[in-house]
Structure formats: structure tokens, C-alpha cells
Amino acid sequence: MKTNTILCCDLKTKLKDDAIMKPCKEYQGILRRDEICEEFRYDEHYTFTETLPHSAGKRNPHVFDGQYITVTKRDDGSLRLNFKELKVDKHFSVYRYALGVFNELMWALEDLVEK
Numbered sequence: 001m002k003t004n005t006i007l008c009c010d011l012k013t014k015l016k017d018d019a020i021m022k023p024c025k026e027y028q029g030i031l032r033r034d035e036i037c038e039e040f041r042y043d044e045h046y047t048f049t050e051t052l053p054h055s056a057g058k059r060n061p062h063v064f065d066g067q068y069i070t071v072t073k074r075d076d077g078s079l080r081l082n083f084k085e086l087k088v089d090k091h092f093s094v095y096r097y098a099l100g101v102f103n104e105l106m107w108a109l110e111d112l113v114e115k
Contacts, residue, residue, distance in 0.1 A: 002014070002015055002017075002018065002019045004019060004020045004021075010044060010045045010046065011045075011046050011047075011048060012034075012045065012046070012047040012048070013047075013048045013050075014029075014047065014048065014049040014050060015027065015050045016050050024077075027048070027050050028050065028051060029048055029049050029050040029051045030048070030049050030051060031046055031047070031048045032046065032047050032048075032049070033045075033046055034046065034047055059075075060072040060073065060074055060075075060080065061073055063079070063108075063112060064104075064107070064108035064111070064112065066104035066107070066108065067084070067100060067104065068083065068084055068097070068100050068101045068104050069081055069082060069083055069084060069101060069104050069105065069108070070082045070084065071108045071109075071112065079112060079113075081105070083101075
């Protein structure tokens with residue numbers, strides 16, 4: 001386990017693979033406050049410990065799960081659109097289905113791409 005103290009915010013990191021946290025990379029773990037405050041005479045210090053190895057998480061997590069589509073996020077940050085099983089019965093309407101897919105695409109991409 002590699003340890004690094006970032007002086008600008010007094011954060012000690014204990015990471016599995018990286019020596020220091022990489023920009024825009026998400027880490028799973030526990031953030032703990034090390035010092036107890038006593039009448040404003042202290043230096044606050046926090047420790048972040050990474051808890052799960054990279055392979056332990058879900059490979060392509062769902063970032064949007066709708067009635068018609070799901071959107072997954074790959075390791076490189078790209079998004080993948082997946083259509084759910086199409087159920088055709090006597091109440092099926094192509095127009096309603098296309099409108100539902102359109103609405104879900106708008107909701108998902110509006111939140112995910114514009115961030």
C-alpha cells in the first residue's frame with residue numbers, strides 16, 4: 001500500500017496501486033478524521049484508505065436505468081447505450097415505444113454529457 005500526504009489540505013492517502021491520486025479518477029474507500037478538536041487548538045488531518053481493488057467493482061456500472069434503455073460507463077469514461085428487451089404484445093405501439101426511447105435518451109444524455 002502506497003501512502004502520500006497532500007500538504008495543501010492535510011490529507012493522507014493509502015492507495016492500492018497509485019502513488020498519488022490521479023486527476024478525474026474515482027476511488028472507493030474510507031475517509032477518516034484523525035484529530036479530535038479541542039478548543040480550536042489542533043491541526044485537522046484526514047486519512048483516505050482505498051478499500052476495494054479495481055477488479056472488485058462492477059465492470060461497467062449503470063449510470064442510467066430506464067424502462068427502455070440503460071446507459072453504462074466504461075473504464076475509459078465512455079458511455080454505452082443498451083436497449084432493453086422489446087416486448088411486443090397487443091398493446092404495443094411503435095409510436096409510444098419510439099417516444100419513450102427518445103425521452104429516456106434525452107434525460108440520460110442531458111444529465112451525463114452536459115456535466
